[in-house]
Amino acid sequence: MSFFGFGQSADIDIVLNDAETRKKAEHKTEDGRKDKYFLFYDGETVSGKVNVTLKYPGKRLEHNGIKIEFVGQIELYYDRGNHHEFVSLVKDLARPGELTQSQTFDFEFTHVEKPYESYTGQNVKLRYFLRATVSRRLNDISKELEIVVHTLSSYPELNSSIKMEVGIEDCLHIEFEYNKSKYHLKDVIVGKIYFLLVRIKIKHMEIDIIKRETTGTGPNVYHENDTIAKYEIMDGAPVRGESIPIRLFLAGYEMTPSMRDINKKYSVRYYLNLVLIDEEERRYFKQQEITLWRKGDIVRKSMSHQAIMASQRFEGSSHPEKTPTQSQEEDG
Amino acid sequence: MTDPSVADTRRLNSKPQDLTDAYGPPSNFLEIDVYDPQVVGVGRNRYTNYEVRMRTNLPIFKLKDSTVRRRYSDFEWLKNELERDSKIVVPSLPGKALKRQLPFRADEGLFDEVFIEERRSGLEQFINRIAGHPLAQNERCLHMFLQDESIDRNYIPGKV
Numbered sequence: 262m263s264f265f266g267f268g269q270s271a272d273i274d275i276v277l278n279d280a281e282t283r284k285k286a287e288h289k290t291e292d293g294r295k296d297k298y299f300l301f302y303d304g305e306t307v308s309g310k311v312n313v314t315l316k317y318p319g320k321r322l323e324h325n326g327i328k329i330e331f332v333g334q335i336e337l338y339y340d341r342g343n344h345h346e347f348v349s350l351v352k353d354l355a356r357p358g359e360l361t362q363s364q365t366f367d368f369e370f371t372h373v374e375k376p377y378e379s380y381t382g383q384n385v386k387l388r389y390f391l392r393a394t395v396s397r398r399l400n401d402i403s404k405e406l407e408i409v410v411h412t413l414s415s416y417p418e419l420n421s422s423i424k425m426e427v428g429i430e431d432c433l434h435i436e437f438e439y440n441k442s443k444y445h446l447k448d449v450i451v452g453k454i455y456f457l458l459v460r461i462k463i464k465h466m467e468i469d470i471i472k473r474e475t476t477g478t479g480p481n482v483y484h485e486n487d488t489i490a491k492y493e494i495m496d497g498a499p500v501r502g503e504s505i506p507i508r509l510f511l512a513g514y515e516m517t518p519s520m521r522d523i524n525k526k527y528s529v530r531y532y533l534n535l536v537l538i539d540e541e542e543r544r545y546f547k548q549q550e551i552t553l554w555r556k557g558d559i560v561r562k563s564m565s566h567q568a569i570m571a572s573q574r575f576e577g578s579s580h581p582e583k584t585p586t587q588s589q590e591e592d593g
Numbered sequence: 594m595t596d597p598s599v600a601d602t603r604r605l606n607s608k609p610q611d612l613t614d615a616y617g618p619p620s621n622f623l624e625i626d627v628y629d630p631q632v633v634g635v636g637r638n639r640y641t642n643y644e645v646r647m648r649t650n651l652p653i654f655k656l657k658d659s660t661v662r663r664r665y666s667d668f669e670w671l672k673n674e675l676e677r678d679s680k681i682v683v684p685s686l687p688g689k690a691l692k693r694q695l696p697f698r699a700d701e702g703l704f705d706e707v708f709i710e711e712r713r714s715g716l717e718q719f720i721n722r723i724a725g726h727p728l729a730q731n732e733r734c735l736h737m738f739l740q741d742e743s744i745d746r747n748y749i750p751g752k753v
Contacts, residue, residue, distance in 0.1 A: 431653060432727040438605055449600045453607050460651055462621050462725065498621070502614030504607035510600075541722050 269320040271360070273393050273404040275329070277309040288409045289381045289515075298409040301375060301389070307331055307408075308369035311354060311393045315363050325396035327355035331370045333377070333389045333410075335526050337476060347524050348374060348389070357396075377523050378412040378555070383485045384476045385527045412518065414554040417443045426457070427547050434458035437535055437547065439507070445556040446516055452507035454535070456499045462540040466495040468509060469534040471548070472516070476527045489531075490514045511553075518555045623649045623725055625739070627717035630709050631662075640664055641704065643713060645720065647739050653730050653753065659740040665689075667744055668716055671723075674734040678750050681729055684722045687715025 277283065277299060286300040301307065311329055315322055333348030350373065354366040380387045389410050394403040420443045428434035434457035439450055454466065470490040477483050490513075495505045520529040531553050537545045629644040642664040649657055668686055675683050690712075693702040700708075723729050724739065731752045737744055 429727050432730075440605060447600075449602050451602055451605060453605045455607055459619070460621050461727065462623075498619065500614055500617070500619055502608075502610040504610065506604045508602055508604075539725070541725055543726065 269322045270316045271322055271363075271395060271402055272314045272316065273395065273402055274312040274314065275309060275391050275393050275404060275406040276312065277307070277406075280309075286409045286411065288379060291381055291386065298407055301408050301410050302413060303375045303410070304372050305375075306369060306371050307373055307391065308367075308371075309391075311366045311368060313360060313364050313366070313395060315360065318362070322360040322395075323397070324355070324359065325357045325398065326353065327366065327393070327395050328353045329366075329368045329391060329393045331373060331389070331391055333375060334387070335524055336386045336388070337526065338384045338386070339476075345524065345526065347376070354393075375410040376412075377410070378518060378520070379409045380517060380520065380523075380529065382474045382527070382529065383487070384474060384483065387523065411555055413557040414445075414518070415557070417554070423549055423551075425547075425549075428458065429545070432458075432460045433537070433545060435537075437549075439533065439549070439551070441551075443552040443554060444511060445554050446518065447512040447556065450507060450509040450511065450533070450551075454494070454505045454507065456501055456503050456505075459499055459501055461543075461545075463495075463498050464538050464540050465493060465497070466499075466505065466535070466537045467491055467493045468507060469536060470509075470511075470514065470516070471532045471534050473530050473532065474527065475530070478525065489516060516553055519552045618650065620650060623647075623651055623721075625717070625720050625724055627713055627720060630713055632704060633664075639704070641709060643716065645739065647724070651730070654736065654740065656740050661739065661742065663738070663744075665712065665716070667738065668719065670744065670746065671734060671738045672719075674750065675723065675729060675732060678734070679728050679732055681723075681726055684719055686719055687712045 280299070284300045285297040287295045287297055289295055311327070313322075313327065329352050331348065331350040332346055335345045335347065337343070337345075350370050352368050352370065354368065355364075375389060377387055379389060388407060390405045390407040392403055392405045394401050420441050422438060422440050423442050424436070424438040426434065426436045436455040436457060437452065438455075439452040441448075441450075444450060450468075468490075469488050469492075472487045472489050474485045474487070475482060476485075490509075492509050494507050499505065516531065517529060519531055520527070522528050530550060532548045532550050534546055534548045539545070625645065625647045627643050627645055630641050631643075632639055632641050634640055642662045644660060645663050646660045647654070647656075647658070665686075669689075672683050672686055675681060690703065690708065693705070693708065695702075720739075724735065729735050733748065733751045733753055736753055737748060
């Protein structure tokens, strides 16, 4: 490459083979915008073409190799230099040499493991992307194509309700019940609050959904709490014996599945916080953890076999030969 | 039984409410009035005290209807006791008005009507706020303030 005048350069483009048919999913970027990316599941093959287009036709492009990588990595915002790659696959597309004209290279990463869901949080980000690189002596030319991965689960075999009696002695006793402990992202929280003893002047009661993102390990653990939703369920002062129903539709809120100790780097947990507020603005509350999971969409005939395999991989689906629609007998 | 594509949002079963509970008096009645400011004493040792009347049906209070007379420094004593012994963030009292105690004022200083009314209102808010707090209700000092004839400053602090 010459320093003066025009050296040859190229544009790289990554195009997926199923770009026409593959669904896209919305995903939040770090600065809060929402963009659409191709959606993949665990076990699906990632295949496509890399187009290397020479900028100045006629000139040769010397290079030290052309490759494409599939990367899954975790990035902690307070430690930006260190990306932790948990998936790293490489395919060499061309040995060192030269390109005399624009060229297209096919690639295929077969049945790639994508064990975790893509996540953009307050202090941590987990992402998957393809990166095509033309290596050169002084500077590489590269292009990234970001994709989104969702992890699917099926109806949990064990999904007990949450039922508890709590209170402050001689002041306030309540019994609360939520119909399940594990909810999918478009589920409904059905429950009730029963007042056993009310000696304070309650003004209103609400349910909050709190998301807690935990990053770091050992002495450097950091929790970030975020109130995703506040939903008033009662206005006014209840008396003993009253029962207040709860019906909270989760589909209206932006939530992710619960994530436990992802690659030993971070966790995302969700809590229901029942808050009672009295006339003097004093707050009485009870927090309870719930598990959120992502349900696969209803299978259409065109769904790829790989996606069927992927959605059956989790939570003890005991009927691998069935299609992964909601099984009738596993009713919530 | 239910169509799996429609969420099951039926209410959970609960016992029907007893009519005596539904129409009975609420068990959270607590009202404290601070009123009737009176000037007591002569000359330079005059001070104002107020009638503090509490009506309640909370079982933690021995008397369901009690009346005592208290002055500003008694409220200060209560605030200090609660700040020391209980873990509550105690609400603030109306001001101490030290400037009003200096001589040569155009108005009546500590005994000015408008000032007394502001102070009375602030004290009423303060005592209602604090008496409704479940943790304050456990403190001996609150019960002594509201229901004993006079405050024994040499009492032994403790929980009820």
